[in-house]
Amino acid sequence: MSDTPILSIRDLTAKVADEDIDILKGVDLDLFKGEIHAIMGPNGSGKSTLTKVLAGHPGYEVTGGTVTFRGEEILEMEPDERSQAGVFLAFQYPVEIPGVSIANFLRTALQARLDEGDELDLFDFQDDLMARMEMLEMDPTFAERPVNDGFSGGEKKRNEILQMAMLRPTLALMDETDSGLDIDALQVVSKGVNRLHEENPELTILIITHYQRLLNYIKPDRVHVMLDGRIVRSGGPEVALALEAGGYEEYRVADAAEAAEAARGS
Amino acid sequence: MPQNDTIQDLGLDEYKYHFITEDEPVFRSGRGLNEKVVREISAQKGEPEWMLQSRLKALEIYNAKPMPTWGGDLSKLEEVLDQIYFYVRPQEKMERSWDDVPVNIKETFERLGIPEAEQKVLAGVGAQYESEMVYHSLKKEWDDKGVIFDSIEDGLRNHPELFREYFGKVIPAADNKFSAMNAAVWSGGSFVYIPKGVELDTPLQAYFRVNQEQMGQFERTLIIADEGSKAHYIEGCTAPVYSTESFHSGVIEIIVKPGAHFRYTTIQNWSTNMYNLVTQRAMVHENATMEWLDGNLGSKLTMKYPSCVLVGEGAHGSILSIAYSGDGQHQDTGGKVIHAAPNTTSSIISKSISKGTGRSTYRGLCQVHEGAVNAKSNVECDALLINETSRTDTYPYIEIEEKKSNIGHEATVSKVGDEQLFYLMSRGMSEEEAMALIVRGFIEPIAKLLPLEYAVELNRLIELEMEGSVG
Numbered sequence: 143m144s145d146t147p148i149l150s151i152r153d154l155t156a157k158v159a160d161e162d163i164d165i166l167k168g169v170d171l172d173l174f175k176g177e178i179h180a181i182m183g184p185n186g187s188g189k190s191t192l193t194k195v196l197a198g199h200p201g202y203e204v205t206g207g208t209v210t211f212r213g214e215e216i217l218e219m220e221p222d223e224r225s226q227a228g229v230f231l232a233f234q235y236p237v238e239i240p241g242v243s244i245a246n247f248l249r250t251a252l253q254a255r256l257d258e259g260d261e262l263d264l265f266d267f268q269d270d271l272m273a274r275m276e277m278l279e280m281d282p283t284f285a286e287r288p289v290n291d292g293f294s295g296g297e298k299k300r301n302e303i304l305q306m307a308m309l310r311p312t313l314a315l316m317d318e319t320d321s322g323l324d325i326d327a328l329q330v331v332s333k334g335v336n337r338l339h340e341e342n343p344e345l346t347i348l349i350i351t352h353y354q355r356l357l358n359y360i361k362p363d364r365v366h367v368m369l370d371g372r373i374v375r376s377g378g379p380e381v382a383l384a385l386e387a388g389g390y391e392e393y394r395v396a397d398a399a400e401a402a403e404a405a406r407g408s
Numbered sequence: 409m410p411q412n413d414t415i416q417d418l419g420l421d422e423y424k425y426h427f428i429t430e431d432e433p434v435f436r437s438g439r440g441l442n443e444k445v446v447r448e449i450s451a452q453k454g455e456p457e458w459m460l461q462s463r464l465k466a467l468e469i470y471n472a473k474p475m476p477t478w479g480g481d482l483s484k485l486e487e488v489l490d491q492i493y494f495y496v497r498p499q500e501k502m503e504r505s506w507d508d509v510p511v512n513i514k515e516t517f518e519r520l521g522i523p524e525a526e527q528k529v530l531a532g533v534g535a536q537y538e539s540e541m542v543y544h545s546l547k548k549e550w551d552d553k554g555v556i557f558d559s560i561e562d563g564l565r566n567h568p569e570l571f572r573e574y575f576g577k578v579i580p581a582a583d584n585k586f587s588a589m590n591a592a593v594w595s596g597g598s599f600v601y602i603p604k605g606v607e608l609d610t611p612l613q614a615y616f617r618v619n620q621e622q623m624g625q626f627e628r629t630l631i632i633a634d635e636g637s638k639a640h641y642i643e644g645c646t647a648p649v650y651s652t653e654s655f656h657s658g659v660i661e662i663i664v665k666p667g668a669h670f671r672y673t674t675i676q677n678w679s680t681n682m683y684n685l686v687t688q689r690a691m692v693h694e695n696a697t698m699e700w701l702d703g704n705l706g707s708k709l710t711m712k713y714p715s716c717v718l719v720g721e722g723a724h725g726s727i728l729s730i731a732y733s734g735d736g737q738h739q740d741t742g743g744k745v746i747h748a749a750p751n752t753t754s755s756i757i758s759k760s761i762s763k764g765t766g767r768s769t770y771r772g773l774c775q776v777h778e779g780a781v782n783a784k785s786n787v788e789c790d791a792l793l794i795n796e797t798s799r800t801d802t803y804p805y806i807e808i809e810e811k812k813s814n815i816g817h818e819a820t821v822s823k824v825g826d827e828q829l830f831y832l833m834s835r836g837m838s839e840e841e842a843m844a845l846i847v848r849g850f851i852e853p854i855a856k857l858l859p860l861e862y863a864v865e866l867n868r869l870i871e872l873e874m875e876g877s878v879g
Contacts, residue, residue, distance in 0.1 A: 197834050200826060225836035237831035241849030250845055251835040288849065305835065 146213070147172035148346050149196075149313055154207035155371075156195045164205055165191045167371030173313070173346050178339065180349040180357055182382060183368035184390050189350045190234060192368075193315040197231035198224050211313065226255055228312030232302040232319050234350075239289040244301060245271060247289050248308050274307040278334045296327035303334040310342070316349045320356040332359030354386040369393050440490050443467060446592050449495045453561055453595075456568070466581035466591030473585040479740045479771065480709040485655075485683060492655055494593045494626070550608070555639075556601035557612050560628050563599020570601060574632055578661035578691045578717075586685045590626050590659040597627035597658070602637040602668070611640040611673070611859060629660040633668040633696075640671040642862065654681055656707075660688035664696040666720060671699040675862055677869055678707035680737060686712040694720030694749075701857060702729040704739050705869050713771060715744035718752035718780075725754040730854045733766030733798075734873055742772035742803075747783035747813070758789040759854060761847055762798035763873065773805045776813045783813040791821045792850050794843070794874075844874045 154169040165188045173179055183189045195202050196209060198221035209217050216224055239247065248271065253262045271285055278300060290298050299319055306314055316335070320328055336359070339345050349360060357365070357379065365381040366373045367390070374393050375381060446467050450460040475482055550557065556567060564571045581591035600612060633639060656678060664670045670690070678684050684707040690698040700714035716725025727743030745754035760768030770789040791800035802819050824846050832842035847870055848855070855863045 199830055201830075220839075221830060221833035222836050222838050222842075225834055231834050233831065233834075237825075237827050239828060239832070239846060239849050241852030242845055247832075247835075247845070250841065251832075251837055254836045254838065254841055309835065 147210075148175045148212055149173040149348075150208075150210040151196075152208045152210075154192075154195070154209060155205045156191065156202050157205055159201050159203045165202075165371055166195065168207070169368075169371070169373060171366065171373060173348060175346055176344045177363045178347045178349065178360065179364045179366065180351060180362040180382065181366045181368050181373070182351060182354075182385055184352075187368045188371040189368045190317050193231055193317045193348070193350055196224075196315055197221055197229060222254070225309070225311075230306050230309055230311030230314045232299075232306060232314065232316040234317040234319075234321060236290045236293075236298040236302055238291045238293075240291045242289050243286050244289055244304070245285040248285075248305065251305075251309060271308065274304060277337060278304055278307060279330060280304065295322035296324065296330075299323055299327065299331050300334070303331055303338075307334070307338055312344070312346065314338075314345060314347045316347065318350055318352065320351055320353065328356065329359060332356065335360055354382045357382050367393055439493055441467070441470075441494050441589070441593065445494050449593055449595060452495070455564065458572070459564065462576065462581075463592050463594075466588050469582050470585060470588035470592055473588060476585060479711045479769075480738045482683075482709075488655055488683065495595055553606045553608075554601075554603040555606060555608065556599060558599045560594070560597040560599045560630065563630065567599070567601070570632070571599065571630070574661070574663055575630055576661075578663060578689050579659050579687050584687060586657045587659050587687045590628060590657050590687070594626045594628035594659065596625070597629040597660075598631070598641075599629070600631040600639075600641060602631075602633045602639045602670075604634045604665075605636045606634075607638040608640070611642045613642045625656045625658070627658045629658070631660075631662040631670070631672070633662070633664045633670040635665045636667040637665070638669040640673065642673045642859070643675075654679070655683045656685070657683075658686045658688070660686070662688075662690035662698065664690055664692045664698045664723075666694040666696055668693075669697045671701065672714075673701040673703075673858065673862070675703040675705075675858075675866055675869075676707070676710075677705045678710075680706055680708055680734070682707040684710040684712065686710075688712070689715040689717065689744075690725070692716050692718050692720065692723040692725055695722040696720060697724045697726070699726045700728065700743065701854070702727070702741070702743075703854070703866060704730070704741055705732045705873065707737065707739075709738045709740065711740045713742050713744050713773070715746070715773075716754060717746045717748060718754065718783075719748050721749045721751055723749060723752045725752075727754075727756045727758075728854050728857065729756075729758045730851055731758075731760040731768050732870065732873055733760070733762045733768045735764035735766060738767045738769070740769040740771055742770045742789070744773040745775070745785055746773075747776040747780040747785065747810075750779065750781045750783070752780060752783050754783075754785045756785075756787045756789075757853070758787075759792070759851055760789075760800060761792045761794065761850065761870075762800050763794040765797050765799075767799040767801075769801045769803065770819070771803045771805075773807070774815055774817075775807045776810045776815065778809040780810050781812040783810060783815075785814070786816045786818075788818045790819070790850070792847065793821065793823045794847075840874065844871050847874060 151169050151171040154166050155164045156166040157164045169192060181189045191202060195204060198219065204217050208215060211227060211229065216227065249262060249267055252267065256262060272282060275282060275284060280300060290301060293301065302319065319331060323331060339347065349356065349362065362379055365377060365379055367375040367381060367385065369390065443464065446463050450463055475485065558566065576591060579587050581588045602608065631641060662670060662672060676684065692698045698716050702712065702714050704710050704712065714727050714729065716727065718725055725745050729741055729743055731739035731741045733739045739760060742758055743756040745756065747754065756772055758770050760770065762768045768791060772787055774785045774787060776783045787804060789802055793800060800821055804817050806815060806817065808815060824843060828846055829839060829842050832845060833839060837845065848867055851870065855866055858866060
């Protein structure tokens with residue numbers, strides 16, 4: 143493991159742009175190159191917010207802290223700049239773009255990465271797209287469908303993985319990729335992610351999930367528990383298994399006790 | 409289709425057709441519209457007496473009709489009309505071959521891409537420069553098939569009986585103020601006749617261009633698709649930018665005979681000081697099909713509602729229209745279908761994009777006459793708003809006199825959403841690229857019906873127009 147993390151989050155606080163209360167209340171997290179991390183937590187704990195803030199969603203405002211990606215401070219960067227720097231967010235709810243085929247969409251995204259005056263080679267692109275779709279066990283006609291328009295939940299998530307496969311990020315943020323998937327779709331998606339990680343062992347992945355289930359298929363190096371805008375516990379895969387057995391109750395109790403102590407101390 | 413070029417890549421960051429070639433018109437009428445001008449036009453063209461009389465009568469109708477008070481803002485139009493030239497003729501004679509076209513006119517065409525179109529054997533290029541056809545070629549096989557694709561002047565000269573039989577029958581001078589104006593001063597346009605049973609695979613194309621400052625353009629097109637024929641006519645327009653107001657008022661009449669299939673495609677990109685008031689209508693007979701595909705970009709104000717009058721049993725009319733309104737522009741467009749026979753069907757699909765202070769109005773009419781049993785019509789209009797200041801309105805007029813008919817209407821208004829933009833930007837596209845992609849997706853259902861080179865051109869025009877939509 144290298145000494146400097148590829149992604150380093152320090153005391154990050156953030157809120158919904160036109161609201162007052164922070165959702166992230168001081169997140170600290172380090173991801174090293176090639177690691178797979180999972181963040182688990184109940185609804186409203188702030189885990190999805192974390193991925194959106196990392197990708198630069200304009201609906202959230204950072205109120206404090208720093209995020210360093212490959213040694214660069216990224217909080218001031220636009221979402222497209224972060225993407226081009228190597229950050230990829232697999233959306234929990236992928237957005238429909240009517241009338242734009244997946245192929246056209248990916249071509250535009252890849253063209254946007256090139257220097258001005260450079261043209262994407264369309265033959266190479268087509269070959270790559272077909273190879274990636276084959277790897278993800280997708281029908282070639284899928285590329286001609288309009289982005290997420292009329293897709294089933296499973297198709298939307300597979301489309302996210304296809305984009306990830308085509309854009310070749312350094313850091314993949316996967317926001318509840320397992321939600322809304324049946325077991326078959328979950329296996330296909332997990333297999334795809336694993337293959338991308340095998341192919342590029344330096345690919346760093348941060349998975350957001352409610353459930354241990356996904357982690358049976360994608361094995362994390364580290365598991366974090368997030369509660370009320372903070373990471374309250376970090377450990378190995380055993381943390382996820384413990385959660386599966388005992389739920390979040392012990393953390394809530396611990397949290398309450400800590401809060402009470404803090405109140406007494408002040 | 410190369411759709412991923414950005415605006416910068418294309419070098420389209422200024423108005424593409426803003427260039428003026430220096431040429432001296434052979435003849436130019438005085439400013440404004442009066443009997444003298446009308447007589448001069450007719451004399452210059454060496455027309456038969458009946459046409460002169462028809463023009464003069466139309467002028468009377470024009471003078472008697474009040475300026476419309478509905479639709480767009482025409483309050484300053486009178487002043488504009490007093491200042492414009494109603495007729496300019498650039499050359500004495502119609503050119504038959506490309507080599508004979510004068511160099512400066514050729515330059516203009518080259519910059520518009522006409523030679524490429526020719527090289528690609530896009531068949532009959534009828535290019536209109538200023539008020540008249542100067543270049544016009546027709547594939548030999550069409551000649552062999554008896555297809556007529558001429559300037560409107562030659563149509564009158566060479567096919568007087570056919571011309572007289574149909575001229576002004578679909579759109580009489582008295583239809584509206586601007587059809588009357590056109591009937592008085594028309595100049596340029598196409599005359600097309602497709603004989604019985606003849607099917608054309610390659611589209612007939614005409615390229616229009618207004619060049620002379622403050623020159624009105626009053627093209628008149630008359631098309632007759634005879635029984636069982638099938639053809640596609642394409643008209644593209646562009647105009648250079650001028651500082652003063654300009655005016656265009658065309659009339660397009662189409663007769664689609666029993667069992668025939670005709671499609672008329674227009675992509676117009678007038679400069680943003682242009683008043684563009686056009687009347688276009690097709691008379692659709694038994695089991696015939698008429699399709700209007702109408703793209704409106706540019707102009708200060710466009711009022712244009714392609715119409716299908718379904719007069720024969722089983723006739724079908726289809727109108728696809730797309731409008732783009734940028735800052736200060738108003739596109740008042742849509743379509744009209746009139747069901748006057750049983751078992752007639754129609755559909756109108758209209759898509760508009762409004763950016764900045766642009767305003768798009770859908771204005772449509774669906775009329776079902778008594779006795780037009782089992783008439784079916786479906787109207788769908790979708791508006792996309794780019795900015796908070798953009799505006800759209802919908803005026804769907806529906807008049808049903810027949811109980812046994814089925815009429816559907818759907819309208820949607822959408823805004824380019826923050827989530828859509830974020831999604832695309834999170835894949836590495838700039839906000840501008842993301843916006844352009846969303847707009848292209850919005851117009852895709854119409855763009856895909858265009859021949860490839862027009863679809864590419866439309867996409868490029870939209871990209872150009874989308875520039876500066878951000879921030």
